[in-house]
Amino acid sequence: MTKQKILIVEDEEDIAEVLLAYSHQEGYSTEHFQSGRGVVDFIRQNSVDLILLDIMLPEVDGIEICKQIRAFSNVAIIIVTAKRQEIDRLQGLELGADDYICKPFSPKEVMARIKTVLRRTAEPSVDVLECLGFELYQESYLALYNGKQINLTAVEFKILLLLIGQVGRVFSREDIIHHAYRETTDISDRNIDTHIKNIRKKIQEVESTLNPIVTVYGVGYKFQKK
Known part of the structure; x- marks a missing residue:
């Protein structure tokens, strides 16, 4: 090995x-x-x-x-x-x-x-998730929108994968922390807000008018259809 x-x-x-x-x-x-x-x-x-x-x-x-x-x-x-x-x-x-x-x-x-x-950041067993123009390749942590690469970090990729995996569902910041960080216990809500901001920015670098991640005030975030 x-x-x-x-x-x-x-x-x-x-x-x-x-x-x-x-x-x-x-x-x-x-x-x-x-x-x-x-x-x-x-x-x-x-x-x-x-x-x-x-x-x-x-x-x-x-x-x-x-x-x-x-x-x-x-x-x-x-x-x-x-x-x-x-x-x-x-x-x-x-x-x-x-x-x-x-x-x-x-x-x-x-x-x-x-x-x-x-x-x-280890490679998952399921490969690609396709949704609303997004393609998320889980084995390589590659994210595309209409064929254009979105340069996400491993944690950002996992957060986007969580949101896209259940379009319309609202995930609390605690949900996102548990999904993206698992055993890490000292991550704050502000860290998640920063990651969401970065994901939005990187999506808009490939499609300037696209903002599919919605803030649900007092609750968390969701991925919505256009």
Whole structure:
């Protein structure tokens, strides 16, 4: 069985050494960058299953790296940050990160987060869902509208899949959290609102007049017919 590969982007040598040791102990293949330089090019040229990405990096910061990677790849990304303000966490998720973890942290917690993200981004057994011009390919996390690709992150894809799967049904934010994050327990309603905003924006990048996700105030969200 091929080992899953994790790219660890961390400039603090002692933290990087611990993360590398724990990753190897868990059976992962790893690569390590001590700065932000070269990370995006590496991802363009190599296949990895997950990136553990520190925010405060020399040369190129983690937010910029995340933004550039999301322009061409849906690889799973966990943001690592020493900034605890909610605005920093939301910014990371808004740029396409799948999860975040704050320093100081337990290495075991990081490994648990990695397993959770890899599990929820694993390929499902059913392939394509077609609805109202949308095509969602579950094995590849590919979303299309009238043949045009919508560049969604793995979490955004799962949210859109949930909504499209039952057109007209209102899903609460709690429903969406349980579907998209499963075992992750510290995701807030505001995180879901940010993901919905991103999904709407990305849909409108391929069809400017299309806005099929409706807010049901005080309840949640639903996908409606045109």
